[in-house]
Each structure stands twice: as C-alpha cells, then as structure tokens.
Amino acid sequence: MRTHPLQRLTADEIRAARALLDDNGLVTATTKFALLGLEEPDKLTVLGHRPGDPVDRRVRAVLLDLATGASRTVIASLTRNVVDSVEAIDPVTDGQPPILLEELVTVDEIVKADAGWREAMARRGITDLDLVRPCPLSAGNFGIPSQRGRRVLHVLSFLQHRPEDHPWAHPIDGVVAYVDLIEKKVIELVDDSVLPIPEEEANHDDPAYTGPPRTTLKPIEITQPEGPSFTVDDDVVTWENWTFRVGFDPREGLVLHQLGWRDGDRVRPVIYRASLAEMVVPYADPSPVRFWQSYFDAGEYLLGQQVNSLELGCDCLGEIHYFDAVLADGDGAPREVRNAICLHEEDYGVLWKHTDIFTESAETRRQRRLVISFFVTVGVYDYGFYWYLYLDGTIQLEVKATGVVFTSAYKPDSSYASEVAPGLGAPFHQHLYCARLDMMVDGLDNAVDELEVQPLPIGPANPNGNAFTRRTTRLRSEAEGARAADPLAGRTWRISSSDSTNRLGRPVAYELRPEGRPLLLSDPASATANRAAFATKSLWVTRYDPAERFPAGDLVNQHPGGAGLPKYVAADRAIEDQDIVLWHTFGAVHFPRPEDWPVMPVEYCGFTLRPVGFFDRNPTLDVPATPAAHCGHHGHQQGEDHGAHGGHGGHGEHHHG
Structure with missing residues (x-):
C-alpha cells in the first residue's frame, strides 16, 4: 500500500492500471501504452500530506491504437478504481504520442519491403539487405504535406560489413525514407544523391581495431570501511x-x-x-x-x-x-x-x-x-x-x-x-x-x-x-x-x-x-x-x-x-x-x-x-x-591534495567495463 503521494509506481500498481483501463473498454487487442506514469498531485496537496492521511494514487496513460492511429490521454485513480478523464488527441494540432520501442523494430521490415528503397540500395551497390541497418528517427513537423495527420518516422540507413561490425562507420547517405507507422509503408522516398559509403571500420570494442589494452594504469580503490554517510528509508x-x-x-x-x-x-x-x-x-x-x-x-x-x-x-x-x-x-x-x-x-x-x-x-x-x-x-x-x-x-x-x-x-x-x-x-x-x-x-x-x-x-x-x-x-x-x-x-x-x-x-x-x-x-x-x-x-x-x-x-x-x-x-x-x-x-x-x-x-x-x-x-x-x-602516503607531505577532484567527474563516475 502506498503511503505517500509521491512514492514511485510499483509493478502491482502498473498491472492494476492496465486492468482498470481494460475494464473501462479503453484497451483493445491493438492498443499500445505509449506512456504510463504517476500523475503527481498538486503541490499544496503533497505539502499538506501527513503520515496516515489517505492517498489518492492516480496515473496518466497515453494510449495509441496501432490499427487506426487514434490516440488519447487517460487519467485514472487506482485508489478509487475509476477513470477520471479521457481526452482524444488530434494528431494535427496536438501532436503524436511518444515513439514506442516496438515501433523502432518494425521499421526494418517496412523499408526492406519497399521496392523504391530496395532500388535505392541497389543503385549504391548494396545487394545483401540483411547487412543494412535502417535507423528510425523522429520526424518532427516541417509542414511536409504527405505527413499531415500521420504517425511518421524518418529512416536513414547504415551498412555493416558483417553482423558484429558497427554500422555507424558506414552511412548510406543521400537517401531517406518517410515511413507511416500505422499503414506500415513508405509514403515518400527522398533519393537526393549517391554518395560514397565510407569503408573504414571503427569497432571500438574490438582489440584488432583498438590495439591491446594498456598495462600502465595502477588500481584506484575507493573504500568506506565504516559504510556510507547517507541513509535510505524507502525512497x-x-x-x-x-x-x-x-x-x-x-x-x-x-x-x-x-x-x-x-x-x-x-x-x-x-x-x-x-x-x-x-x-x-x-x-x-x-x-x-x-x-x-x-x-x-x-x-x-x-x-x-x-x-x-x-x-x-x-x-x-x-x-x-x-x-x-x-x-x-x-x-x-x-x-x-x-x-x-x-x-x-x-x-x-x-x-x-x-x-x-x-x-x-x-x-x-x-x-x-x-x-x-x-x-x-x-x-x-x-x-x-x-x-x-x-x-x-x-x-x-x-x-x-x-x-x-x-x-x-x-x-x-x-x-x-x-x-x-x-x-x-x-x-x-x-x-x-x-x-x-x-x-x-x-x-x-x-x-x-x-x-x-x-x-x-x-x-x-x-x-x-x-x-x-x-x-x-x-x-x-x-x-x-x-x-x-x-x-x-x-x-x-x-x-x-x-x-x-x-x-x-x-x-x-x-x-x-x-x-x-x-x-x-x-x-x-x-x-x-x-x-x-x-x-x-x-x-x-x-x-x-x-x-x-x-x-x-x-x-x-x-x-x-x-x-x-x-x-x-x-x-x-x-x-x-x-x-x-x-x-x-x-x-x-x-x-x-x-x-x-x-x-x-x-x-x-x-x-x-x-x-x-x-x-x-x-x-x-x-x-x-x-x-x-x-592525508599522507609514501612520503608525500600531509595535507597535499593527491587524488582530489580538480574538475569534472569523480571517484564515482559511471563507466562501462
């Protein structure tokens, strides 16, 4: 049970929200959740909250029907188990719901099924389309007539020499596909010019490219033998x-x-x-x-x-x-x-x-x-x-x-x-x-x-x-x-x-x-x-x-x-x-x-x-x-600022290793 208005949504609350919207006829087989998050109460409500006070847990959802392109914003109360509001989204004046992760995946199939796009690849000497990586990107809104009211992504493409080769080194430039995500087709292809595709590979995770790792860096150990100075109570x-x-x-x-x-x-x-x-x-x-x-x-x-x-x-x-x-x-x-x-x-x-x-x-x-x-x-x-x-x-x-x-x-x-x-x-x-x-x-x-x-x-x-x-x-x-x-x-x-x-x-x-x-x-x-x-x-x-x-x-x-x-x-x-x-x-x-x-x-x-x-x-x-x-180490004078942070970063800086 949530006891504070700003506590983060739990997995159970997300399931309850989905069920509530489903029970109210807002979810069909083709409905996708472009967004589902906590609808925070207004500031005065939160500041006035005291331990033990009742909490009205509300969510905001943006729903998209992949079959029709229709979308709406829904606000619902998990506490009261009711839908408070449903507002239709006009794609021309209001914009579109955020891009779905699964939409980024479907683009590959859409462009590779388009004859015009395949011909554009052939003009550039590309025959193995399995090594082409279409890159879906947000379209913005530039008044392009063919895109008015449609849910669109723009697709640039990149080439791999083999599956483990990073494609960003080989842009297939001069061509872009405009893809309608609801109709699942290329609605416009801009093929402006045929440009050379850079050949040199650039695989930063391959020792054959980077050379052997250096061996000169000595370990830096960060220790707090008595534990951290902070405490965490829930959030x-x-x-x-x-x-x-x-x-x-x-x-x-x-x-x-x-x-x-x-x-x-x-x-x-x-x-x-x-x-x-x-x-x-x-x-x-x-x-x-x-x-x-x-x-x-x-x-x-x-x-x-x-x-x-x-x-x-x-x-x-x-x-x-x-x-x-x-x-x-x-x-x-x-x-x-x-x-x-x-x-x-x-x-x-x-x-x-x-x-x-x-x-x-x-x-x-x-x-x-x-x-x-x-x-x-x-x-x-x-x-x-x-x-x-x-x-x-x-x-x-x-x-x-x-x-x-x-x-x-x-x-x-x-x-x-x-x-x-x-x-x-x-x-x-x-x-x-x-x-x-x-x-x-x-x-x-x-x-x-x-x-x-x-x-x-x-x-x-x-x-x-x-x-x-x-x-x-x-x-x-x-x-x-x-x-x-x-x-x-x-x-x-x-x-x-x-x-x-x-x-x-x-x-x-x-x-x-x-x-x-x-x-x-x-x-x-x-x-x-x-x-x-x-x-x-x-x-x-x-x-x-x-x-x-x-x-x-x-x-x-x-x-x-x-x-x-x-x-x-x-x-x-x-x-x-x-x-x-x-x-x-x-x-x-x-x-x-x-x-x-x-x-x-x-x-x-x-x-x-x-x-x-x-x-x-x-x-x-x-x-x-x-x-x-x-304060001192191996003869260094006490009080010297060895290892101190003189600029950005710090001992706890994120890095991928």
Whole structure:
C-alpha cells in the first residue's frame, strides 16, 4: 500500500492500471501504452500530506491504437478504481504520442519491403539487405504535406560489413525514407544523391581495431570501511543536512522531490521538484536528406524508458546504493530495470583551508558530495545525468554526453560537418537541455533578481577607475522572466524568499549560475525554433501551475510548435513574491573532432545553484578534520591534495567495463 503521494509506481500498481483501463473498454487487442506514469498531485496537496492521511494514487496513460492511429490521454485513480478523464488527441494540432520501442523494430521490415528503397540500395551497390541497418528517427513537423495527420518516422540507413561490425562507420547517405507507422509503408522516398559509403571500420570494442589494452594504469580503490554517510528509508534519502525523495518518471527519468536542508529541528525547503524536463538535439545540415534532424529525447523518445541498468563495481565505484526502476512497457505490463539509479558519495578535494600568519593556525577541511545519477542511451548517444549535493549547500546538475556521433558521408570542404575518418562526416549539432526547477526557497513565495557586474567610469566618485559594483534587476512578470545568459556581464539569477530573512535582515536566497553557452542556433523563423522555443532563452520564470509540466508541451512528437513555455508565459502572470518555477536551458555546441571517433569521450555541461545568504555563516565549520592517516602516503607531505577532484567527474563516475 502506498503511503505517500509521491512514492514511485510499483509493478502491482502498473498491472492494476492496465486492468482498470481494460475494464473501462479503453484497451483493445491493438492498443499500445505509449506512456504510463504517476500523475503527481498538486503541490499544496503533497505539502499538506501527513503520515496516515489517505492517498489518492492516480496515473496518466497515453494510449495509441496501432490499427487506426487514434490516440488519447487517460487519467485514472487506482485508489478509487475509476477513470477520471479521457481526452482524444488530434494528431494535427496536438501532436503524436511518444515513439514506442516496438515501433523502432518494425521499421526494418517496412523499408526492406519497399521496392523504391530496395532500388535505392541497389543503385549504391548494396545487394545483401540483411547487412543494412535502417535507423528510425523522429520526424518532427516541417509542414511536409504527405505527413499531415500521420504517425511518421524518418529512416536513414547504415551498412555493416558483417553482423558484429558497427554500422555507424558506414552511412548510406543521400537517401531517406518517410515511413507511416500505422499503414506500415513508405509514403515518400527522398533519393537526393549517391554518395560514397565510407569503408573504414571503427569497432571500438574490438582489440584488432583498438590495439591491446594498456598495462600502465595502477588500481584506484575507493573504500568506506565504516559504510556510507547517507541513509535510505524507502525512497527518502538523508545525507548530512540534506534530505530529499527519489522519484523516477518514464519521460524525465530521475526526479528529486522536496529537496531541503535540515537546520536544527526543522527542514528548510530549497527545491520542491527538480528534473531534466526536455532536451533537443538540432543538427546543422540543411540538405534535403537531413534538414529535419532535431530530436527531442525526452518528449519523443522518453528518457526514463531508455535508462541503462548500471553494474555494481563497474558503472559506479565506492559504497553504492541502487534504486531499481519499474516502468510500463507497450502492453501496459511492468518492466523492471535493475540498478537504474546510482546513489553514492565521493571526495571532492579541499572544502576550505587557511594558514594564519599571526596565530599560526593551519586548518584544512575536505569537501565531499552526494551523487544521484542515471544513464540513458537514445540512439547513438549515451547521456549521464548527475545531481550533486555538497556539504556547503551547493546543488549542481551535470550532464555527461558520450556514445557515438551521428555520421554522414563527408562532402569535401563541407560547411556543416567535420571529417572524423576518411570519407566519414559527423554533422555539426547542439545538445540543449532544459531543467525544470520548482523552487521553494524557505517557503512557497519566492522572487527572482537578475544580477550583473557593473564597471564604473572614472569620475568624481571613482577618481582612480578601480570601482565596480553590481546591478540588480527584479523580474516581476513572466515576460520579464524570459532571459538569456551573458557570461561577460557575469549574469546570474538570485531566487529569494519573500518571507524569510537571515540575521543581517536580508532575504535568504539561492543563486542560479549558468554556464552561458550558445542557445538554439536555428533561425527564429524555423520549424525547429517554433517547436523548441524553450531553447531560445536561458531562463524562463513561470507562475506555478500543476498542468504546466514540460517546456515543449505535453505531446512533443510531430507537434506543430508553440506549445509549452511560449504558451505558459502568454498570460504574463506576476512572478514576484509568488509560487514560481524556473526553467533553465543549457548545453553545448558540438563540432565533432577526430578524437570523438569511434566513441566520444565525455562532454560536460550543466549549472550550479549556490546558497547566497541562505545561511548566516559558513555552514561547514563543523566538518571535522580528516584523520592524519588519510592525508599522507609514501612520503608525500600531509595535507597535499593527491587524488582530489580538480574538475569534472569523480571517484564515482559511471563507466562501462
């Protein structure tokens, strides 16, 4: 029996949901569950919940009829055993349900049965179709007449030399098939040009290609002889002064609920709900075969459904606690992913240090952080999402992008792709992520100020020209809350409590520090910019509304655009001293390098939330000194920072071994 509104769905609840929808005539032999997840109660209901209170467990399902293409969204109560609502989905105006895993499999049969596609392969000298790997990809919505109202995937193809050969090294470029998934046929074939298929193999898992493993790396052992410092009670994690609840959503993946800091006998809220709510990967190649490449990995493919099963002692190192994930498959049956979420702590170098010239005091304390992470594989790319909590109250999200770059045939002197191997191209693209941060800094009502550095000219008040100050601008409405980062201005955003002050009489606050890399590079008038409008701003601030969950809208697959944040902020609601949500877009522009081939070393990006006046003084003064036995080794002077983390990653970093 579920006793908290935010507890994750169990396998029994997924079975009960499927049975309830079946009993109400909503499931037929051709019905598929494109999505089934917990319908979270609104914030006030959750905050008002007390142990022993009744809990109404509701689910949201998106159902697709593979025979007709008809789809609908259903909300049902498992507690009351009733269907609360059924809403039909209009594929023209509302978009399509997310892509099903089984649909990706059926594409192979569909394209290989098409005469036009087979002829296109023959023109390229390909006769053994068993070694061709059609790659199904989300179609987007570019106003292509043949696709209006249809459930479509676009299919590029790759060649293997033999079954164990990685096909990404051999793109069959110049041709793309548009596939109707309901009619199960190719509705349009774009055969633009016959390009050479790169021959060189690139099998990163084959010693014949990589060479023998190096033998020079000595072991690094991570041990915690007294066990970890965190505790886990069901889904609630407590570590040092931090407390939060772990959630897992089939679309967003890992969710952190009710993240707070224990201060004496009370827990001070910081974030009510934090998640990676959407991401878009737009490509730069404008050719007739590839102009449509812009993938929404959360809304179209469901990040949570693509989660990896992590291996103890391999993907995470140290004293690990794993959370399994229970997800619904296309038939509405539970599917368990073992070790989907990794929880551990790791050393992070010096926390604070001072050697005083007058008192001769010499003190050093070491930083450590709690890591909550998961990895997904979406197509060729693998993404690790790492939430970090630090001893000093800092919060970070770091995304680690790795995997295989998407490939093309390389056209000499291309303006839109890099050559990563002989004749092999990798189109330029972006990885843009949007974090949804339902803030609750010391209470429900918060406000946001934009902070910037302000140099001052020489003048009567600044005769020597050394003065600079800080400019503060209060964001008062949703229109004002749509902002772009500006690294040269040192632009950050301070989220402060409207009711709580520190001992200096100033509002307690957290500060969002963006990395400030480029935003969406597609033209503002493009279909991609219309569908991924969230990625045109670094920050959006909206008034909390439980119905506003996703930055690109509820149904992203083949949506015509304009949904999500542009629609949310259209009312231009007040955001000063209100219950507000921050949406932060961040990411990277990827101009692939030869070093990114055949498998890409991790590329990092993210953001930081740092306390600013949230505490009355340094909250880590009580962190004990590290025992001397742990500070020196083989003659190194005590206190040296050997093995400390000077940058990204850490002792617990995921890796596949």
